[in-house]
Amino acid sequence: MSSDSSKKTIFAAMAANLAIAITKFIAAAITNSSAMISEGIHSVVDTGDQLLLLLGIRMSQKPADESHPFGYGQELYFWTLIVAILIFAIGGGMSIYEGITHLIKPSPLEDPMWNYIVLGIAIIFEGSSWTIALKEFLPTKGDQTFWQAIKNSKDPTVFTVLFEDSAAILGLIVALVGIFLGHVFNNVYFDGIASIIIGVILAVVAVLLATESKGLLVGESANPRIIADIRSLSKTEPGVQNVMRILTMQLGPQEILLNLEIQFARHLSGEEIALTVERLETRICQKHPEVKQIFIEAKSLVAIRKSN
Known part of the structure; x- marks a missing residue:
């Protein structure tokens, strides 16, 4: 509103x-x-x-x-x-x-x-x-x-x-x-x-x-429907293997802080990951203009397997 x-x-x-x-x-x-x-x-x-x-x-x-x-x-x-x-x-x-x-x-x-x-x-x-x-x-x-x-x-x-x-x-x-x-x-x-x-x-x-x-x-999260939509939108982005975690904070009626932890496909190069992140940020902001700040943490399949 x-x-x-x-x-x-x-x-x-x-x-x-x-x-x-x-x-x-x-x-x-x-x-x-x-x-x-x-x-x-x-x-x-x-x-x-x-x-x-x-x-x-x-x-x-x-x-x-x-x-x-x-x-x-x-x-x-x-x-x-x-x-x-x-x-x-x-x-x-x-x-x-x-x-x-x-x-x-x-x-x-x-x-x-x-x-x-x-x-x-x-x-x-x-x-x-x-x-x-x-x-x-x-x-x-x-x-x-x-x-x-x-x-x-x-x-x-x-x-x-x-x-x-x-x-x-x-x-x-x-x-x-x-x-x-x-x-x-x-x-x-x-x-x-x-x-x-x-x-x-x-x-x-x-x-x-x-x-x-x-x-x-005290830092309430964004509307659950917006979070679910961001998760769905992220998963449809080519090169995104999985969405590990979504953290949001409502900074104002039309201001949301978003932190995404993304697992990317192992074949992506550093440049390709950067382009994927850029496309994903653009899609999120177009669909939800109230998301003013986006931070994406990238995790590759190789890093996940090594941690296991």
């Missing part, structure tokens, strides 16, 4: 969250709703998170230099991890705190009409943002299950927004149910309970994002 597609998803989510945050806080001030305050905090955190993702995209596009010879692609994975931490600490933590405070010192709820209006508008905006993120994500899914596609995705920006928007929609529904039940049963505690549930939802989403970001940040 291109950085332009990722930015489109992020900008759509950021615009929706900023507008929603303002209306939520206005409604919370009018109605004294704890759940609405939690939802307002949630939207502010989401807006900040999208700014950090944009920063991550920009930092990851810095050219390679002496201190970072393979580039800065993993900057994006670092900032995605920071986003997960913020969702957990600020979004989840403050929502749970606000809910507990409301349970200890409940305040009467005012006319819920403003809450219903704001929540309804928020669901529409969040649904639109979620739809955009889903449309950007689905082409990368292929025949995989939804969760497999998330696990194998190397671009955290889209699935981060998708997770955030999913949590936002769930949170809005919880807030709507909590406020509704609080007024139907004239019980102020439903509002505080809804706020705590919203906090738990955010914490769960944060843990999922942190887990995925950590895998990418």
